Amino acid sequence: MEKNTTRLIKIWADLGDSSLKVIVQLPNHPPQKLMMGSRVVELDDFQITQHQGSLLVKSYPQTDAWIRLGTQYYAVGKLAEKYAVDATRSSEQKQPKQMTAIPKLLAISGVIQELYDLPPRWELDLILLLPYPEYKFAITPENDLKTELTKALSEFEFRGNRLRIKLHDLSCKPEGAGLIMLRYQEEGGADWLLKNKAVVWMFGERNTSLIVYDHGSALGFTNNLGFYNLVATVQTSSLGQSASELTTVLLQVGKDLSINNPLIQRLATTDKSQKPIELEQLVKAMTSAKRHLWQQLFTWATPIIEDASELIIAGGAAPLYLDDIEATFPSIPLYKAIALPSQQTIMPPFPSPPKPPEWDDAKAATYRRNWGDVEGEKRYRSWLAECDERQNLNYSQQLELMQATIAQGDAAPSAQLQKKATQMIDQLEKTLFKSEKSTELESSDLTRFVDIYGIWKGTKHEQE
Numbered sequence: 001m002e003k004n005t006t007r008l009i010k011i012w013a014d015l016g017d018s019s020l021k022v023i024v025q026l027p028n029h030p031p032q033k034l035m036m037g038s039r040v041v042e043l044d045d046f047q048i049t050q051h052q053g054s055l056l057v058k059s060y061p062q063t064d065a066w067i068r069l070g071t072q073y074y075a076v077g078k079l080a081e082k083y084a085v086d087a088t089r090s091s092e093q094k095q096p097k098q099m100t101a102i103p104k105l106l107a108i109s110g111v112i113q114e115l116y117d118l119p120p121r122w123e124l125d126l127i128l129l130l131p132y133p134e135y136k137f138a139i140t141p142e143n144d145l146k147t148e149l150t151k152a153l154s155e156f157e158f159r160g161n162r163l164r165i166k167l168h169d170l171s172c173k174p175e176g177a178g179l180i181m182l183r184y185q186e187e188g189g190a191d192w193l194l195k196n197k198a199v200v201w202m203f204g205e206r207n208t209s210l211i212v213y214d215h216g217s218a219l220g221f222t223n224n225l226g227f228y229n230l231v232a233t234v235q236t237s238s239l240g241q242s243a244s245e246l247t248t249v250l251l252q253v254g255k256d257l258s259i260n261n262p263l264i265q266r267l268a269t270t271d272k273s274q275k276p277i278e279l280e281q282l283v284k285a286m287t288s289a290k291r292h293l294w295q296q297l298f299t300w301a302t303p304i305i306e307d308a309s310e311l312i313i314a315g316g317a318a319p320l321y322l323d324d325i326e327a328t329f330p331s332i333p334l335y336k337a338i339a340l341p342s343q344q345t346i347m348p349p350f351p352s353p354p355k356p357p358e359w360d361d362a363k364a365a366t367y368r369r370n371w372g373d374v375e376g377e378k379r380y381r382s383w384l385a386e387c388d389e390r391q392n393l394n395y396s397q398q399l400e401l402m403q404a405t406i407a408q409g410d411a412a413p414s415a416q417l418q419k420k421a422t423q424m425i426d427q428l429e430k431t432l433f434k435s436e437k438s439t440e441l442e443s444s445d446l447t448r449f450v451d452i453y454g455i456w457k458g459t460k461h462e463q464e
Contacts, residue, residue: 008168009112010125012459014175014452015097015104017205018316020077021449022108023456026116031456033449036062036111037077040100041084048073052160058358061114061159065107068157076107098134098145102152109165110158120161123168124153127459129452132209132220135174146170174220176200176211178454179312179337185457190216196309201301201325202451203227203315205247208297210304221304225296227251227317230289237285239269239278250286254319257286294324308332314451337450354391357384 010025015038022034043051048066055064063078075083109124126149130138138145146167153165179200184193193216200211209222231246238246249263258264259279264286270278305311311329313322314337326334367383368376 008123008125009118010127011108011112012127012129012452012456013105013108014129014449015101016316016448019448020104020108021452022112023449023452024112024116025456034062034108034111034115035448036065036108037081038104039075039077039080039084040103041075041080043073043075043083045073047083051079055360058360061111064159065111066159067103067106067110069103069106069152074103074107076103097130098138101128101145102149105149106152106156106158109153110156110161110163113158113161113163121164121166123166125169126167127171127173127455129175129178129455130172131204131207131222132174132176132211133222135172136220138172145172173455174211174218175204175209175451176202176312176314178451178456178458179314180211180213180454181458182450182454183310183312183335197307198310198312199305199308200312200314201305201318203313203317203321205316208301208315210301212304212308221300223300225293225300227320230293230317230320233289233292234282234285238267238282241267241269241282250320251316255323257283257290259283290320294321297321298324298328302328305329305332310335312337314338314447316448338447354388357387357391359384 008027012023012025014021017038020034020036020038022036024032024034043066048068051066065076065079067074067076074080105126105128112118113120113122128138137143149170150167153163153167155162155164157163180193180198183198184190187193193213195215197212197214199213202209202211204226205228206224206226207222208225209220212219212221227247227250228243231243231250234246234250235241235243245267249267253261253263259276264279264283265275267282268275268278306329308329310333311325312335313325318336318338322336322338364377364380367380370376371379
C-alpha cells in the first residue's frame, strides 16, 4: 500500500473509563470512528519482550497497543487487560483522567498511524473531552497538559516503531457538551439556549456529573458517586466474583435484579445446593447498593434539576437508574442518549472480513530450528493455513448469524440501520435524542459515541 502523505490529522477523543471513543478526520476523507479499551498498565522491557515473542501472527494495533515513552513502557486497552488486576482498576478510577491521558493519546495516535498507513511524522489537531472539574483545570494557564503532551508526542515508540508527531493544537471540552451541541443545533441555535435551562446528567464509572446551561450560562457539578462505588459495595458481599464480572452483569441486567435472571445466575460460584442461597445474597446486595447510591444521587442532583426545561441522560450506567429518573422528574422532558440493556444484544455486530495471517520470519525460524529447514517450513505453512481456515470459518458463521437476524422481519430495520451507522457517522443523528422509546436505539456503540460526536458536529458547524 502506498503511504498516506496526509500531514494534519484531526482527532476528537473521549477517554472514557470503559472505552476510548475517537473520531478521526483526514483531509478530504469522511470521518471514521475508532473504539478501543481504556485500561493503562505500566510494563517493563522484559514483559514487552516476552509478549512479542508469544505472538504467532501480526496482531491488530487496537488490541495489541503498547508504547515506549523514554524508558517507560505502557500497555493500553485490550493488552493492558491481560496484565491488569481489579486493584489497579480501582486505583485508575480514582485518578483524574488527565493522569492517564498521555499514554492513551499516544496509543490512539499509534493505532491511527498503522490503520491509515501514515508516515512516522505528522501533525495533530486534538479535541479532548474531560470531566468538568478537569476541563476547568485544563483551560487554566497553570495547567501543563499541552506542554507534556507536546513533548511526549514529539518522540515515542508504538509497537516498536518510532513516531514523531507535532501537536498543532489542543482544545478541551467538558463531558456532556457534545449532547448540548446536538440539541442546540436541533432546536435552531442560540435562541433555544438563552430561553431554557438544559441539564446533561452523565453517569460514569468514576463519577457522576451535571452540565447545566441555564439561559446561556454554563455550570458544571461533579461528585465521586460513580458506578464503581456500586460495584465495590456488591463485591464485599460476593463470594469472590471479580469487579469486572460484576460490572459486566450490572450494566446488562438493568432493573431485572432477580435470581432468575440468567446473567446473574452465571455469577454463581457454589454448587447446586448452595447456589440459590448465594444468588439470593448477591441480588440483595445489588438491590441494596443500587438503592443506596440512588438516594445519594437523588439528594445531590434534585436541587439542580428540579426546575430544568429538559434533562438529557447519558453514560454507561444511566440505564440502571432510568426508572428512578422518570419517577422522580415526571414533568421534565427527558432525552435518553443511552442504549437500554435489553436492546444491547439484539443485533450482532457486522463482521469484518478476516485478513490472511502474515508471514513472520521469526516464527518461521523457530519452526525450522525445531523440525529442520524443510519440515519446519512445511509445518509453519500448514499452521498459517489452519489459522486462515479458522478465521474464514468464524467469519462465515458470523455472516450466517447476521443473515438469520436480518431475515426476521421486525429486526431488519435495526440491522440496516446499524449497517449504515458503521459506514456513515451521520446516522448517529437519526438514532439519538428520542424522547420516546424507539426501536432505533439498539446499538450501544452509537450511544457511546454521542458525546464526542456532538463535539465533532459542533466543530464542523462552526467551520461552515
